[in-house]
Amino acid sequence: MQHQHIVDDLIREIHTRKDLPEGAKTELLRNVARLRDTRVNILVTGATGSGKSSTINALFNTQKARVGQGVDPETMDIVRYEFDNIVLFDSPGLGDGKEADLRHAKNITAKLREKDADGNLLVDLVLVVLDGSSRDLGTSFELINQVIIPSLGDDKSRLLVAINQADMAMKGRHWNHGENQPDPTLAAFLEEKVASTKRRIREATGVDVEPIYYAAGYKDGGQVQNPYNLAKLLVWMLRHTKQEKRVAFAQDINKDSRMWQDDDRRADYRAEISASLVESVIVGATLGGTLGTTLGGMIGGPAGAAVGRAIGTVVGGGIALVRSLFG
Ligand SMILES: Nc1nc2c(ncn2[C@@H]2O[C@H](COP(=O)(O)OP(=O)(O)OP(=O)(O)O)[C@@H](O)[C@H]2O)c(=O)[nH]1
Numbered sequence: 219m220q221h222q223h224i225v226d227d228l229i230r231e232i233h234t235r236k237d238l239p240e241g242a243k244t245e246l247l248r249n250v251a252r253l254r255d256t257r258v259n260i261l262v263t264g265a266t267g268s269g270k271s272s273t274i275n276a277l278f279n280t281q282k283a284r285v286g287q288g289v290d291p292e293t294m295d296i297v298r299y300e301f302d303n304i305v306l307f308d309s310p311g312l313g314d315g316k317e318a319d320l321r322h323a324k325n326i327t328a329k330l331r332e333k334d335a336d337g338n339l340l341v342d343l344v345l346v347v348l349d350g351s352s353r354d355l356g357t358s359f360e361l362i363n364q365v366i367i368p369s370l371g372d373d374k375s376r377l378l379v380a381i382n383q384a385d386m387a388m389k390g391r392h393w394n395h396g397e398n399q400p401d402p403t404l405a406a407f408l409e410e411k412v413a414s415t416k417r418r419i420r421e422a423t424g425v426d427v428e429p430i431y432y433a434a435g436y437k438d439g440g441q442v443q444n445p446y447n448l449a450k451l452l453v454w455m456l457r458h459t460k461q462e463k464r465v466a467f468a469q470d471i472n473k474d475s476r477m478w479q480d481d482d483r484r485a486d487y488r489a490e491i492s493a494s495l496v497e498s499v500i501v502g503a504t505l506g507g508t509l510g511t512t513l514g515g516m517i518g519g520p521a522g523a524a525v526g527r528a529i530g531t532v533v534g535g536g537i538a539l540v541r542s543l544f545g
């Protein structure tokens with residue numbers, strides 16, 4: 219399928235710059251072209267009905283998801299969605315009966331231990347979606363504490379735990395539909411859910427996670443509820459992804475601004491997303507700041523500073539869409 223890639227915008231932008239020396243242009247173009255191949259692999263798991271599909275649809279540009287959709291050959295239960303730069307594995311959690319649970323646990327363990335062609339762990343991030351409307355999250359803690367955490371290896375930072383359906387946590391009460399946010403009673407209830415989730419994982423495994431709550435939202439006939447705290451979820455996902463790989467999100471995230479509007483306002487999540495994506499592109503374009511010969515020779519002097527500024531503007535222009543979405 220032919221469609222616009224942010225790398226194409228960047229390349230066009232670099233070509234039109236008059237203030238960049240030819241050598242620098244060549245080098246930037248070569249580095250930027252490589253960004254097209256950046257892959258971030260995300261495993262999404264959680265109980266049936268927790269909202270895995272809704273979360274995927276809200277976060278990403280789902281018309282593309284259908285294109286690459288297929289069943290993972292090794293694991294019949296894990297559905298694979300391929301976007302341009304993000305690859306998603308959608309796996310059932312536990313709670314489907316003893317036999318199915320064993321199979322799911324095996325599949326998840328294998329996926330988390332899988333290595334890519336370079337010998338690195340394939341899965342960059344595992345997002346566990348908890349159903350915030352459920353009073354008994356025991357099965358999800360079993361999944362996290364007994365299946366996922368033991369399969370992560372030494373680096374536990376791949377794990378992200380998020381409580382979905384925040385709007386339904388008190389059976390739909392205390393949700394302010396006009397403002398699309400919880401009222402103070404529900405917010406306090408959700409905070410307690412976050413704290414107890416953190417506690418239950420730490421007590422069982424010694425691992426510290428920073429859970430968040432959000433709502434993926436829904437469309438139900440004429441009824442539409444936009445997501446809540448989805449930008450916060452994306453911030454958390456970006457923080458858990460290696461900086462040089464974050465650029466993958468710039469290409470594939472949902473470009474509908476309504477998805478990113480409503481959140482708890484405890485931080486400027488959209489500004490962080492924008493800065494994080496721009497930074498990631500700059501790091502990629504300049505090869506992690508180490509730079510190649512041409513650019514490297516210029517950095518340090520006044521010419522280097524000018525090139526540095528130019529790169530900033532090139533990237534800013536090249537991912538204008540991201541900046542217009544997130545400010
Ligand atoms: N009110 C509300 N409903 C939600 C939210 N997220 C998902 N839902 C609803 O919850 C139901 C299940 O959502 P899915 O996204 O299909 O859940 P899933 O985890 O993919 O489920 P399986 O694929 O069956 O394992 C659907 O009816 C969604 O519309 C939310 O944030 N708020």
Ligand SMILES: [Mg+2]
Binds near residue numbers: 270
């Ligand atoms: Mg689903």
